[in-house]
Amino acid sequence: MTPAARLQAAVEVLDQILEGEPAEKALTSWGRRSRFAGSKDRAAVRDHVFSALRCQRSHAALGGARSGRGLVLGALREAGQDPDDVFSGQGYGPAPLTEAECQLPSPPAGAEALDIPDWLWPEFSSSLGDQAEAAALALRGRAPVHLRVNIARGTLAQAQTALAAEGIATRPHPAAATALEVTEGARKLRNTKVYQDGLVELQDAASQAVTALLPLQNGMKVLDYCAGGGGKALAMAAQAKLRLFVHDADPRRMKDLPERAARAGVQVQQLLTADLDRSGPFDLVLCDAPCSGSGSWRRAPEGKWRLTPENLQSLHQVQADILRKAGSLTAPGGTLAYATCSMLNSENTEQVQKFLQENRGWSLAAQQSWQVQNGTDGFFVAVLTRAKGGC
Numbered sequence: 001m002t003p004a005a006r007l008q009a010a011v012e013v014l015d016q017i018l019e020g021e022p023a024e025k026a027l028t029s030w031g032r033r034s035r036f037a038g039s040k041d042r043a044a045v046r047d048h049v050f051s052a053l054r055c056q057r058s059h060a061a062l063g064g065a066r067s068g069r070g071l072v073l074g075a076l077r078e079a080g081q082d083p084d085d086v087f088s089g090q091g092y093g094p095a096p097l098t099e100a101e102c103q104l105p106s107p108p109a110g111a112e113a114l115d116i117p118d119w120l121w122p123e124f125s126s127s128l129g130d131q132a133e134a135a136a137l138a139l140r141g142r143a144p145v146h147l148r149v150n151i152a153r154g155t156l157a158q159a160q161t162a163l164a165a166e167g168i169a170t171r172p173h174p175a176a177a178t179a180l181e182v183t184e185g186a187r188k189l190r191n192t193k194v195y196q197d198g199l200v201e202l203q204d205a206a207s208q209a210v211t212a213l214l215p216l217q218n219g220m221k222v223l224d225y226c227a228g229g230g231g232k233a234l235a236m237a238a239q240a241k242l243r244l245f246v247h248d249a250d251p252r253r254m255k256d257l258p259e260r261a262a263r264a265g266v267q268v269q270q271l272l273t274a275d276l277d278r279s280g281p282f283d284l285v286l287c288d289a290p291c292s293g294s295g296s297w298r299r300a301p302e303g304k305w306r307l308t309p310e311n312l313q314s315l316h317q318v319q320a321d322i323l324r325k326a327g328s329l330t331a332p333g334g335t336l337a338y339a340t341c342s343m344l345n346s347e348n349t350e351q352v353q354k355f356l357q358e359n360r361g362w363s364l365a366a367q368q369s370w371q372v373q374n375g376t377d378g379f380f381v382a383v384l385t386r387a388k389g390g391c
């Protein structure tokens, strides 16, 4: 495909996404009907689509329309490229610009230029303070690829050497002792032996730092209450020999966990919600709660535009309920860890404060947050200790 044809494909996929289709589904259906597209074409179209979604608001303003064409036009204008080179109708590229599209709109400003919804900006800026602008700008860019070295299988240096032998260059990431950042060859990763043998897993460095902060010790009975795909469960298992249980309100979210656990050489026991009470209490319960995802909007940029004040409100309720339930499953003297991939105070510190106010016998042992402008996803974790005679 020519560069212009790839952009035309992105225009079509973006139009479907703007009509409400999930990005992955829209890309998959484009892929199915475009058998002529090679793997490089598919990767390029995907990159165009995700870049457009990260900057959807500002690019729509610059392109004069919230449409696939508008977003691609806005991206070209922001990059200082002549749109006529792409919108020429040549080589299966987009049709030439109309007279209306040729009009230069006034440049975006404020939250529009920062690609944050207006309703969210007050909370975003009060949560991030003088870092709000830097964080919003970081969310407009691509996320780095981070790996967690499975230290139960090998050292960081061994993983780097093995990855280099398969054409993947990495460097250690300062956020976590187990973290590597891929600097070259990321697309090849899943086909490498080092990945398939379980020496490395894809996981953001801040996500790794969350579990590194937990007081895990051999023999502990641990529950990952919101296990999803199991990223944190597997990271915990690499840190100590645990009796590890996983749960998710939607067990389908854990479908890949058995295979991932086998690759990592880890045993986990899945629990249904109905079995939780009789399986507890646990020495440590981690809840990696559902959230706005504001810390990972670089990876899942649709979330930024699909979040509404009402969704955020109901997430607050779900988070409070999860904390309460996970607290009840924590043994006296045990630890409850609450984590999100959000940078919003209302999902983080405010939830923890509310829990501490409403539940006697708990204390805050540690709290940390990570922000996107510092080279990781945005994350938050609070580690709470239950008193030995706690109620």
Ligand SMILES: C[S@@+](CC[C@H](N)C(=O)[O-])C[C@H]1O[C@@H](n2cnc3c(N)ncnc32)[C@H](O)[C@@H]1O
Pocket (backbone or CB within 6 Å): 225, 226, 227, 228, 229, 230, 231, 232, 233, 247, 248, 249, 250, 253, 288, 289, 290, 291, 318, 322
């Ligand atoms: C942030 S994701 C977890 C990611 C996972 N821990 C990882 O590291 O890969 C949050 C998970 O919480 C689950 N969830 C949502 N509501 C829940 C509830 N009330 N109780 C338990 N899990 C819930 C969702 O299905 C989702 O899989």
